[in-house]
Structures are given as C-alpha cells and as structure tokens.
Amino acid sequence: MRIIHIALLTIMTFMVATLPSKAIIVVDVNQGHVNPLPIALTNLIGSDQAMTASGSVQQIGEQITQVITADLERSGLFNTIDPRAFINSGASNAAAPQFANWRSIGAQALLTGTIDLIEDGRFQIDFRLWDVLAGTQMTGLRYYTTPNNWRGIAHVIADTIYKRLTGEDGYFDTRVVYIAESGPYLERIKRLAIMDQDGYNHKFLTDGSYMILNPRFSPVSQEITYLSFYNDTPRVYLFNLESGKSEMLGEFEGMTFAPRFSPDGKKVIMSKADNGNSDLFSMELSTRRITRLTKHSAIDTSPSYSPFGRFITFNSDRGGSQQLYVMDNDGRNIKRISFGTGNYATPVWSPRGDLIAFTKQTGGKFYIGVMRPDGTGERILTESFFEEGPTWSPNGRVLMYYRKYPYDNRGGGGETQLWSIDLTGYNERQVLTPLDGSDPAWSPLIDRYN
Amino acid sequence: MLKNKFYAKFLIMIGAALILSACANKKEEVMDNTPAPVAERPAPAPAPAPVVSRIDPLSQEALDSVMGGMAGSMVYFAYDRYDVDASARAILQAQAEWMKGNNVNVIVEGHCDERGTREYNLALGDRRANAAKNYLVAMGVPASRVRAVSFGKERPVDMSDHAKNRRGYTRVN
Secondary structure, eight states: OOOOOOTTOEEEEOOOSSOOOOOSOOOOGGGTTSSOEEEEEOOOBOOSSOEETTEEHHHHHHHHHHHHHHHHHHHTSEEEOOGGGOSSOSTTTTSOOOHHHHHHTTOSEEEEEEEEEOTTSOEEEEEEEEETTTTEEEEEEEEEEOGGGHHHHHHHHHHHHHHHHHSSOOOSSOEEEEEEEESOTTSOEEEEEEEETTSOSOEESSOSSSOEEEEEEOSSSSEEEEEEOGGGOOEEEEEETTTOOEEESSOOSSOEEEEEEOTTSSEEEEEEEETTEEEEEEEETTTTEEEEOOOOSSOEEEEEEOTTSSEEEEEEOTTSSOEEEEEETTSOSOEEOOOSSSEEEEEEEOTTSSOEEEEEEETTEEEEEEEOTTSOSOEEEEEESSEEEEEEOTTSSEEEEEEEOOBOTTSOBOOEEEEEEETTSOOOEEEOOSSEEEEEEEOOOOOOOO | OHHHHHHHHHHHHHHHHHHHHHTTSOHHHHTSSOOOOOOOOOOOSSOHHHHHHTSOTTSHHHHHTTTTTSOTTEEEOOTTOOOOOHHHHHHHHHHHHHHHHSOOOEEEEEEOOSSSOHHHHHHHHHHHHHHHHHHHHHTTOOGGGEEEEEEETSSOSOSSOHHHHSEEEEEEO
16 A cells, blocks of 8 residues: 655756845744734646646645645644735736735735646646745745645645744644544444544554554654554554555564654664563564563553654653653663652653653643653643643644543543644644544654655 | 263252352352352343353353352452452452363453553553463463453443453453
8 A cells, every 4th residue: 555655746946036035034933822924825826727637727726725724824823814815816926926915914924836737747836935024035946746646745835834934844744643433432443544634635554353552653664563452462563554564573472562663763662561560672673683671560661762762761650650761772871750740651752852742640630741851841731631642743843642531421422532732832723533533643754755 | 062061050050059048148158169150140030040051151151150149250450559459369269260160261351440541551451460360370270271461441341430440351262
C-alpha cells in the first residue's frame, strides 16, 4: 500500500524580477493568540475549462486555497480575512497586486497564485506571498504535482507561508496515526488508523479483530511501531506503511509494550515485562538485538529519547509513586525530574529538545503539561476529567493528546476524542475523527522531494 | 469421554448436594479444599439437578463455579496494588484445586481501573496477572498451564465502580 506519492513532485524557485525582500512582518509563535496576523488568501486561479477527475482546474485551485486557509486558521497564529471583504480577486495577480486595496481591508500578508494542468498531466502551481505593508514579494515558488495530490501541495504551501512568517518549520504536511475506537464502552474495538493532520485521507490500517494500542511514527521512514494484542499476546510490532506488512519485534516470554523510535529511526525503545516486572530495553532494528537499560523491581515504562538520542526520559514508580525520570541512553545516571503534587506519566521529549511533555494526575483530574528536561519550569496547558498521552508536532509547537469523557448514569458518555493545544496554552481544538479516537502520534514532516 | 462425563455428573451431584446443605453456612466451609465443580446459576427450572448437569466440567462455567455462589474466576485488587489478599487467595486456591482435577489450560487476565495512563496500566495489569498466576503455581498448578496476560485498563466491566475493574480474571483457554 503506497500512501504517499513522493516521486512526481518537484520544486523550483520561481523566476521573478522582484527579489524577495526582508520581511518586516513577523509572527511571534510565543505569543499564541494575542495578535494573529491578518492574511488574505486568494484562490489559485485556474481554467474552468480544463478538467481533472476531481473537477475543473479552477475548482481545484479554490479547494487548495481552502485547505491552506483552514491550516493557517487552525494554528491560531493567523487571522484569515473573509474573502467577501476582498476588493480585488486573485485574478490579476500575475503582476504585482494593488497593495492599497489589500491594506484597506487590514491585510498584512497576501497569497496569490495560479494553477495549470500541463501536458504531462500534472499541475503546475505558482504562488507568491506578499508583504502588503512594504509592497514587496516575500516568497515565490513553483510546484509540480499529480492531480490526486492536490491536498498535499496545499499543506506544503501552508507550511511555506508559516515558515516565512514565523521563522519556524511548519507542521501541516504531516499525518497522525491513532487508535480508532468504536462499539459499546465495555467492548470497545480499538484499531489502528491514519489520517492527514487535518483529518482528511482517513484510513483504517487494521480491521479491529484484535486490539492495537500505543502507535508511534518513525521520525525518518514510513514505519509505525505499536502494541498489538493479536492472539491475546500483547507484543510490540513494526508496520511498514508502504508495503502494508507488519511483523512482531522479537519473540519474548513476557509482554512488550510502550514502544518508541530513536530519533535516527534505527532503534525502538520499549518496556518488556518479565514475570510481572516491567523494565526498559532498546532494540536495534537491523539486528533485533536488545539491550537492557533498567533493572528495578518497580514499573519502568513510557520511554522517550531526547532529540539527539543521548538521553531517555521515562515513567517509574520506583520512588513509591509514578514520577518522571531522565537517564543517559545506556541506563546510567538515573535522575528524578518531577516533584510536584500527584502522579506524573507518559513523558515525551520535544523534537526541539527544550521541553518534556507529560500527563499529570492529581485531585481526581488529569492534566497535560510541559517541563524542562531538568524538571524546572513546570507548566500545565490543559485539564479535564481524563486526558493523557501527548504527542508533539514535528516543530515542537503543538501538542496532540486524547481526552475521555465521564460515563453518564444512563449507559452513555465515555467518548474518547483527539485534541490539540498550542504550547502557549491557547488555541485548544478538537481534532475531528470519523469514530472516537485515542493515542494520537504525529508524523514528521512528509519528505516529498526524494 | 463418556467415562469422564459420567464421572463429572457424579461429582456434580455430590457437589450439588454439598451446596444445598452448605447454602446457609458461612463461606469458609465452601472454601475448603474439596473440589466442587458446581454451577450456582439462577435456576430457571424447578429441579436444579438437570440444569447443573449440563455444565461441561472443563468449561468456563465450571471454573466460574469453583466457589459455589461467589464468582470463582474473579479476584480483586486494591488501588495501584497487585498483592493477592486473603479473599483472593481463597478463590485462587479453589481455582488451583479445580485445575488439578481438570486438565485445562487457563489465561489469567490482569485488569486495571480507568483512572491512569494506558502504558502504566498495562504494566500494572501484568503485575496483577502474574501475582495471580504465581499463586496458582504455588498451589501446585504447573506453570505451563497458566498464561498471564495484561489488558491494562482496556477491558473495563463496570462503568461506575472503579474497584470492580481492578481485577484478575481466570479464563479457560
């Protein structure tokens, strides 16, 4: 099963007379919702005569702009201006826009572009990002892509805009694997599913005949590791998204669980239970050789590497209650880092390295928070009846997690939903899924240029 | 097979007699080492004997009945604990005696309540499943006939009472 069509996409810098100027508008990602940047996103202009399987080129151009608009709007950093306020359409934008008209509706940035169906059956998409106040072009790019990949290219353009205006890598051209949940609450079916970050291109990867939990994306390849209950034998598996093949990682007497890739994708770190006692091990994927990292009668689980693989953070109750620990990648120098009230669990190291996200449980509630790797600067981002399992966007700016609602007394309630929140603690949003969802895991940015 | 069935019927009748006479008594009497493969089910028919005799002695129903009126396949654990307490020991002992008399393999499932994270609860469930398994083995059941499997918090049986979900369930495999 080949999900992403990588090969047929090329990128060229757009040859334009105007040289990109130094931006005078900048979005501060640390400010969250305070001052979202007003941006006007015009429809990519295309022929209404040229047809593809999914509609006319003009329609596709409009849909691409809609996807870009939704991406930027959801980030909370942009205020996308309602197209009904536009004085100019995008039509005349082969030349420089009439900046005064865009200034008058409050736009600070402007997207214009065109889409053409070219002879080999691909789209040629040109777009430009303009600094409306300075009256200059900030970015001009041309992309080629197959028609069925138009959503992908829309996310690429949204990422380009995000990066040009914030200075940070985007996270829109990404996917999420998660556990789709269905059925009565005492007999939940839990299967592996994957979708684009915005919920489109949704697919189930397992049929639900056995339970799947704890999926995680490889940071470097189209692979997922997860826990499968196939044959009532909970073990860690590796799943290749391109071939659709899955295999058990090692054959052990006891349960293996809580897997996570190393940053280079060459190892999987996990818990392995031996007669009821869970310790941490790492497995080299090429040889399947395992190395013991902890040896303690307490529960050691939920391991996560630091971005360069030098350290590991994990969850243990060795001190009498569940707390977060950090150690070297060979298991030495174990240090407790969480000291607040309550239980701490599921530590996940940010891809930027500066923070560890976690689940906290205290006073009958659950929280998602972050702290520095030395345990200082604890900050709670969100709380509810139940939530757990944060996963980082690849740029380390957004966390996704799942929330479970209480059962009501009529046999209902108990829904599980995916949610995301900005690191600033603002812009909390539900991530829509066709069924209930739990255990989200964010992919790295899709590499479309190989 | 026939012989087995006959033997089982015989045992069940003895068991039924025991239960009938022990009904009003304290549970200690039922919890002694006497193997009592008796199903205590809400009897629809006026005569309990034919109902009881339908139970396959190697079935889950038979295992469920090792404690007579109590749920014989289920033991409970305290919050975030996995030690086997006195009432769990009595049930596991009855299970062990039953297993020694009936050649079946079992899975001991370890379960948790839903007020914790998935991964920690998988580990805790494994502790519970193995604690129950180890007790069965200590009571003389060959380890090869018992498999411990954790289901973490993924298979709750009660939506309002967390304590009912912190359990070990012995299932005929």
